[in-house]
Amino acid sequence: MANWCELQYDMLEVIAQHLTKIEDYVAFGAVCTSWRAAAANKKKNFRGIPLWKQIPCLMVAAKDENDVGDREFYSLLENEVVAKVNLPKLKGKRYLEALGWLLLIGEEGDMSLLNPFSSGPEIPLPNQNTIPGYDRYEPDAFIFVEKFALSARPSEAEEEEEKCEDYVVMLICGSVRFLAFWKPGDQSWNRVVLRVSVYSDVTYYNGQIYAVDKKGNVVVCNPKNNGEARILATLCYRFWDLKQLYIAESEREESLLVVTRDNFPFFDDDAEDREPRYGTAEFKVFEMDLSAGGRGGAQGGSWSSSRLCLKEIKSLGNRALFLGHSATVSFEVSSNGKLAPGIKPNHIYFTDDCWLGYGATAGGGGKDMGVYNMETGTVEPFYHAPKVLSYICPSAWITPNF
Structure with a gap:
């Protein structure tokens, strides 16, 4: 049987150039290291549009807290699960998403940044215990961080060989939900004192x-x-x-x-x-x-x-919003479908981030997902969640980038 991972690199590049769907492109890059490298080499050129301007996928929540790192990706364009990718580094971790990167959180408060579609290494971050005032909240490390955002993708740079070091990691954390941030080179987290x-x-x-x-x-x-x-x-x-x-x-x-x-x-x-x-x-x-x-x-x-x-x-114009457990993002949507194909302008796409729903309802949380039409004020479902969804590893929007 042929080993597909041993295909010549030039041939892989030709295959990548003929893919027409972002979901297929992501699945292509997830096969192995050599296929991912071929996809990454064309990342600025997929349909002439940077990947981060493409339609986001829904990374479906873990089915339980003891999963093995398998994740399903639901396409809003195809209205179905289009890929299942094994991400072993997610096993035993909680994650939050921003700009296609994941903040991984361990049981001991260890944290790192991971691009799940890249062969690059994790970027270590200071432990949660370096956040000023961390001990006073008797924290559960898994749920101490509520929200995560990035100022830029760590892999972005004018020259692809360079590594971007000019970015800021932002967190909302603690039972009182205060604001903290970190920049490359910092040995600990900085806390914003102002909190009304x-x-x-x-x-x-x-x-x-x-x-x-x-x-x-x-x-x-x-x-x-x-x-x-x-x-x-x-x-x-x-x-x-x-x-x-x-x-x-x-x-x-x-x-x-x-x-x-x-x-x-x-x-x-x-x-x-x-x-x-x-x-x-x-x-x-x-x-x-x-x-x-x-x-x-x-x-x-x-x-x-x-x-x-x-x-x-009353209107978002030609933009659509994506919000929930992942970082809130605003996408430009073009009338010809070239930018964010399958996404409706003037709509809000949302996942369930109401933590009270996970504990206060018998059926559990995670299922309040849908699309809100700003013009009509109505909500339509887009994904029918299973009966139980994980709060530790919730469903999140993710825009793949290599």
Whole structure:
């Protein structure tokens, strides 16, 4: 029997050039090291579009907490599981996703970055116990980190032979959900002292860290200035009460979006069993014009004293949002289907990130997934989850990159 891993490299490159679906491209690169190298060599050229601008896949949650590292990938374009990839480095780890990279978390608080579709090594990060104030929370290392974001892909560089060292890793962690960050060369994590309420989401834009908390406060932080932070804007109480909040890039330059999601468990007064019910009912989107207060809220190295406005918008234009356990991302969608084929503009694609749903409902959490139409205010399902899904290894959006 022929050993397909021994095919000549030139032949593998020709095969890679003839693939027409991102899912096939990912499956091709996952075969072995030599096939992955051929895929990586064409990563800037797949259909003339960088991989990170292609349609995200859903990496389906582990079926149980003792899985062996097998992961299924569900395609929104094909509406089915299109690949099953063995990722042994995920075994016994919790993971969160950002920009196609995974933050792996071990039982002892050890953490690292891994590109699951690359043959490159893991990037070690400082242990959780180097986060200031870590011990006071009596942490469970597996669930200490709630959210993870990256300012850039560690593998990105102008020259492919170079390694990108100019990136920031951001975490929301602890039972009180504070903000921490790390840069290459740091021996420990840096903590952002400013915290009015528990943080809900974090992103990176134009050299600054932006985060939103559960009380609708948008905070901006300069990672190169000892984590100095201030409140940039505040959402009205009636919009954030009992909501999950997210922050993402807007269609307009110098603007960010704050998104509220109504998905907290509630009790149905008419139900006899008093079983809490949960499921996403509505999203609202607010836009914040950063140019109104200077880039990042800072002018000439000092903070502007004025607060910015959050204006509700009814349309995302030609963008689609992806949110949930993974980092919140905003994708440009083209009318000809070349950018993000299969994705609908002005829609929000979401996975289940309501931790209360995992423990407060008899059926377990993880199944509140769907697509929200901003124009009609309706939700449609896209994936029917099995009865039990792991909170340690949840379903997450992932944009493959080699």
